[in-house]
Amino acid sequence: MSEGHLSLFYRELEAGRLTGSKCKACGEVFVPSRPLCSRCGGETETISLKGEGTVESFTVIHVPPVFLKDASPYILALVRLEEGALVMGRLIGYDPNKPEEVEIGVKVKFEALKEKHGEKEEAIVAFKP
Ligand SMILES: [Zn+2]
Structure with missing residues (x-):
């Protein structure tokens, strides 16, 4: 197996x-x-x-799951990778309080963001311009 x-x-x-x-x-x-x-x-x-793609849509999360309450607000983006796949990830490098600064279609690059989830640190899918 x-x-x-x-x-x-x-x-x-x-x-x-x-x-x-x-x-x-x-x-x-x-x-x-x-x-x-x-x-x-x-x-x-x-x-x-390759981890390169463009932002297709995004949303600002103000009320996240309990284990992410310290991270909010944050931006969750739907990114179209060059390889064609759509992937959901955290959008970093922007102020979540100014979502109007995020442009649809902006080029972004993947980054494995380390984040504390309760006791342990885990990597999450993130993108930055
Ligand atoms: Zn198939």
Whole structure:
């Protein structure tokens, strides 16, 4: 039994790398990783992603999950990666109190942001301009 796709994704994220799954049949890319393509049902393989993309939409989170209450407000963005996948991540480098400064379509780059979640520190998917 191979390592689960999701645990591999988070282990790579801890190491500062962004990975995804690419469908061997139709080429669709997914982030986070998944074992089967949601478009055609084909098998996927793990690929490394460059981590460059553009902001498609975003929202400001004022009322986050309990373990993130110290981080709020923060910006959550939907980023279209160059490889085609859509990925949700924290948008950093902007003032969450001035969301009007974020431009749709702005180029951003992936960063593994270390954040305290309760007792332990975990890496999360983040993007910065
Ligand atoms: Zn497919």
